[in-house]
Amino acid sequence: xxxxxxxxxxxxxxxxxxxLCRALASCRNAEEIANFLRxxxxxxxxxxxxxRFEVAKQxxxxxxxxxxxxxxxASTTTVTRVGSYLFDGxxxxxxxxxxxTHHPLSSRPR
Numbered sequence: 001x002x003x004x005x006x007x008x009x010x011x012x013x014x015x016x017x018x019x020l021c022r023a024l025a026s027c028r029n030a031e032e033i034a035n036f037l038r039x040x041x042x043x044x045x046x047x048x049x050x051x052r053f054e055v056a057k058q059x060x061x062x063x064x065x066x067x068x069x070x071x072x073x074a075s076t077t078t079v080t081r082v083g084s085y086l087f088d089g090x091x092x093x094x095x096x097x098x099x100x101t102h103h104p105l106s107s108r109p110r
Contacts, residue, residue: 004016020040023036024036037049051072051073051074051078052074052078052082053093053096054072054074055068055072055074055078055079055082055083056082056085056086056093056097057097058071058072059079059082059083059086060086060093060094060097065079065080065083
């Protein structure tokens with residue numbers, strides 16, 4: 001089978017990606033999402049996704065890119081990329097950050 005194309009123009013319509021989205025949407029709570037993500041992603045991937053979301057939170061909170069790099073250890077490239085998607089992306093970071101502000105998940109470990 002030929003390698004699948006996954007580009008800026010095709011990613012959203014890709015049936016495998018759509019199935020991944022449906023699988024995430026089927027999770028009923030944060031615990032189920034965590035379990036699913038752990039099965040799907042490596043610890044390195046989970047760390048990178050978590051770091052990017054923390055960077056987005058800090059950018060939205062008004063921290064400078066330099067402050068964020070120092071506090072999180074994220075590279076300046078990562079901070080810049082997250083900032084770009086936060087302001088000019090699909091709106092996913094903004095929606096998620098707004099949702100957490102209005103409906104914060106319990107910070108208590110389970």
